[in-house]
Amino acid sequence: MIISSIDEFLAYYEKIRGRTHRVIRAIPPQQIEWTYKEGKFTMGDIIRHLATIERHMYAESAQFQPSRYSGCGVDLADGYDNILNFFDRLHEESMTIFSKLTPEDLQKKCTTPGGTSITLWKWLRAMVEHEIHHRGQLYMYLGMLGVETPPLYGLTAEQVEERSVKADQ
16 A cells, blocks of 8 residues: 555544444453453553554654654553543544645655654554554454454454355365
């Protein structure tokens, strides 16, 4: 995917975010700080991480500024509703920043926290991949808890198989 129009990218990214939001809403509120192993991200940490990395790393890079990411601890937002509000608020801030990008900005180089110079549109594409990675973690965590999750695109794998023509093997 080449990003040459910020409006087209933002429309696409909102669809990605919508699918992430559906998974987040499947988290039982009493399980928001659950993790499978001590020292690993909780589900709340993952949500706070997505919010803060988007706003304080990717959106700062989009303004050609250094990362301001400082973690994803419970001190940022505690409790299910507060975490979701935090997630949404930082996303709105990021989208406002991204919406101001020009086609020329998208072609400029920004610097990642690792010191790599990268074309901004490629860095924004990496942001989407990053969110999808962490959304997959949430699916896995919920599966470990036995929580039913929403299908990604409308049908589960089992429903697709059920509705498909059997292939000759």
